[in-house]
Amino acid sequence: MALAFLPEQREIRLPGAELRRITTAGARWDLLAAGVGPAAAAAATAGALTAAALDGTPYGLVVCAGIAGGFEPLAPVGSLVVADAVTVADLGAESGTDADGFLPVTALGFGTVTHEPPPRLVREVADALGCAAGTVLTVSTVTGSAARAGVLRARHPGVLAEAMEGFGVAEAAAAHGVPVLEIRAVSNPVGPRDRDGWRIGAALAELTGGFGKCATVLESWREV
Numbered sequence: 532m533a534l535a536f537l538p539e540q541r542e543i544r545l546p547g548a549e550l551r552r553i554t555t556a557g558a559r560w561d562l563l564a565a566g567v568g569p570a571a572a573a574a575a576t577a578g579a580l581t582a583a584a585l586d587g588t589p590y591g592l593v594v595c596a597g598i599a600g601g602f603e604p605l606a607p608v609g610s611l612v613v614a615d616a617v618t619v620a621d622l623g624a625e626s627g628t629d630a631d632g633f634l635p636v637t638a639l640g641f642g643t644v645t646h647e648p649p650p651r652l653v654r655e656v657a658d659a660l661g662c663a664a665g666t667v668l669t670v671s672t673v674t675g676s677a678a679r680a681g682v683l684r685a686r687h688p689g690v691l692a693e694a695m696e697g698f699g700v701a702e703a704a705a706a707h708g709v710p711v712l713e714i715r716a717v718s719n720p721v722g723p724r725d726r727d728g729w730r731i732g733a734a735l736a737e738l739t740g741g742f743g744k745c746a747t748v749l750e751s752w753r754e755v
């Protein structure tokens with residue numbers, strides 16, 4: 532667990548989700564297991580944000596964290612990445628008349644496809660972790676072929692990683708006017724499906740170590 536280094540965890544039940552509250556001298560951390568996929572993550576995050584707001588103790592920052600597929604060579608297995616753009620990869624429409632064959636929802640005239648975490652926070656966390664910052668995609672279907680990985684690279688130059696929750700978490704945070712950050716540990720390469728290649732335990736250990744390194748930045752961070 533990414534916050535396992537912190538003591539004194541208290542469980543709080545929310546509709547459809549469970550939250551662990553950790554109070555330290557410097558801050559209050561709430562750890563929410565938000566489920567898999569953008570919809571579950573958005574629902575759980577929105578519930579926690581709303582409960583805190585109604586309680587008169589709103590959050591100052593939402594951090595989405597977990598494992599991810601990495602686009603090599605920028606994000607090899609075992610590395611950490613921080614999102615400077617939390618981008619949904621497949622929210623839109625197929626289009627036979629568009630060169631790319633895909634129109635993002637913004638081209639259809641509504642919604643949003645990217646949330647940008649505060650740049651200074653991204654820089655400070657990436658420095659603390661010694662890792663790259665870049666686009667982290669949110670997908671509803673895990674990429675399982677070189678062809679799909681190539682399409683995503685072409686659409687999102689410099690993309691670092693894909694996972695399944697960031698955009699949902701970011702949508703909920705944006706609705707509450709709370710900044711969002713996404714930190715991922717790479718457990719597998721993005722590309723042809725290969726379950727033997729997963730390194731989930733090692734990635735979770737990296738994530739736990741990473742939170743230890745950036746906890747001070749997160750605790751002291753304030754939007755100015």
Ligand SMILES: O=C(O)c1cccc(C(=O)CC[C@H]2O[C@@H](n3cnc4c(=O)[nH]cnc43)[C@H](O)[C@@H]2O)c1
Nearest residue numbers: 567597598599600673674693694695696719721724
């Ligand atoms: O069955 C598969 O081929 C497969 C491949 C990679 C990941 C999964 C998952 O079910 C992981 C879900 C979970 O982990 C995150 N995650 C990790 N790697 C990836 C990935 O390559 N693409 C998208 N999401 C990934 C994700 O955020 C979920 O929380 C199955």
